[in-house]
Amino acid sequence: MRIVAELPHPDFKISILNMNNKFIVKMEQGSLEQSFKIPEMDLTDGVNSVFELLDEEFLKKAAARFNDMRTDYKDAYFRYNY
Numbered sequence: 001m002r003i004v005a006e007l008p009h010p011d012f013k014i015s016i017l018n019m020n021n022k023f024i025v026k027m028e029q030g031s032l033e034q035s036f037k038i039p040e041m042d043l044t045d046g047v048n049s050v051f052e053l054l055d056e057e058f059l060k061k062a063a064a065r066f067n068d069m070r071t072d073y074k075d076a077y078f079r080y081n082y
Contacts, residue, residue: 001017001018001019001024002017002018002019003015003016003017004016004017004018004023004047005047005050005051007051007054009027009059011029011063011066012027012028012029012062012063012066013027013028013029014026014027014054015027015028016047016050018047021039021040021041022037022038022039022040023037023038023040023043023047023050024036024037024038025038025050025053025054027062027066029066032066032069032070032073034062034065034066034069038050038053
């Protein structure tokens with residue numbers, strides 16, 4: 001697995017990796033992580049096609065998903081500890 005690109009974003013870290021004929025888009029925010037596997041054969045322009053997929057709407061939804069993930073974790077943590 002090798003990192004082929006990192007994209008700047010104010011709220012989370014975005015890395016694009018390449019492994020076994022797939023691009024893996026990994027987004028990290030603190031201890032939370034989202035990843036998406038995209039077969040190279042589904043893309044017409046390699047890693048540039050991945051950049052096109054990561055449009056503003058996609059990244060807004062990913063940010064909202066991080067908030068949902070954090071809420072779910074906190075809820076589970078408090079059920080377990082209280």
